[in-house]
Amino acid sequence: MKYLVTIITCICFLHFAGEAQINLVLNPSFEEYSNCPDNLDETKYCNHWMSLDSNWNPPDWTHELGGIPDYCNICAPFSRVSTPYNVGFYHFPKSGRGMMQVVMFCSYLDNFTEKDYLQGHLSQTLIAGHTYNVCFYATMEQSSIFAVNHIGAYLDDGSVDTTQSPGKTQIQYTPQILDTNIINDTFNWIRIQDTFTAKGTEKLITIGNFFDNAHTHAIPLIDTTGIGHGVWTPYLIDDVSVIDCGNSPYAGNDTLIHPGDSAFLGIHEALIPYTWYVLGNPTPIDSGGGLWVKPSATTVYILEQDLCNVKKFDTVKVRVWPDTVTAIDAIRQFDNLTIYPSPTNDILHIEGAKGSQMNVYDVVGREVLAGIIAGDKEIIHLEQIVRGVYVVQLVDPVTGLRLVRQVVRE
Secondary structure, rough: HHHHHHHHHHHHHHHHHHOOOOOEEEOOOOOOOOOOOOOOHHHHHHEEEEEOOOOOOOOOOOOOOOOOOOOEEEOOOOOOOOOOOOOOOOOOOOOOEEEEEEEEEOOOOOOOOOOOOEEEEEEOOOOOEEEEEEEEEEOOOOOOOOOOOOOEEEEEEEOOOOOOOOOOOOOOOOEEEEEEOOEEEOOOOOEEEEEOOOOOOEEEEEEEEEOOOHHHOOOOOOOOOOOOOOOOOEEEEEEEEEEEOOOOOOOOOOOEOOOOOOEEEEOOOOOOEEEEEEEEEEEEEEEEEEEEEEOOEEEEEEEEEEEEEHHHHHEEEEOOOOOOOHHHHHHOOOOOEEOOOOOEEEEEEOOOOOOOEEEEEEEOOEEEEEEEEOEEEEEEOOOOOOOOOEEEEEOOOOOEEEEEEEEEEE
């Protein structure tokens, strides 16, 4: 048994080590840092993130107007960068412990201190011709005295000015991702999201307002903190993602556990558009790349990926070993079972499942067909169900063993 456990452990480790990163943004929720921030202008303490002037090291607070975003983290002592208690806002991060404070508008204009720009690294250069989904979340601080539109993101090879006037409005660049709505919500995190087709040179993402004051719609607000930022309008930014629209969801491999054991499904990433369901139940049980489950009986889990306005699905079965049936005997129950064709138009053939209970579910767990497989070769008519992706579940009445297959009706 120890030998078997060692093999399983090694296989799991190799699978985890070999997972490809789906969200290409490094440190996407600002959790990793070299130093806990304790003052303004400390973007560089957040791993893989910087201002446009990546070489600038501001001494304390003296360069507050220099276009440098502020790194905020729960680890910080009470200050302008602590969270959730802060002289300028009352926010927790969208997720985790870190977020960024970025000035998106300034009513006083000079050549150097109009706005902040937040720049982050991608794990790889984007592929030419591929379409990518870019998403991040923003919320306005309670101390802001303006609300503005045109918060966006620009992806490029790093040619955005990184040496001169990092706070000057970068009107020469057109962001691929842009929210034209005025964001004036100081309570909820607002998702800013769109897709674009890569040129094949993009390796950095820059978040900010790339429009000058004449082309930015700003409305005045009442500062509810009593502090006020004077001429500046800072927003909080969190949870940044860049994902290839061609990505396919991965729910994991079917697995066998003993009663009381747990199994990990999916992948070890949080900021990807996954929603998890139990087959037969349309209520989501979790979101994100992966989750631990501990079923008391054999259970099928459905993974829904909602990316680039297209939904894709994957399924995984966690089988809980019955105490009264040996592994070899149970597996033999469905040795000769075949389900074909897939895709299919109107007819599905099932062979080798005589006596089994059949249930057909749609991708969110609603049952659309049910019955008993009467013979060794059975024909199932699908004319009455709409085109789409379905899950066929067969349950052996003697052993309780379940077999699940995905079928597409065209």
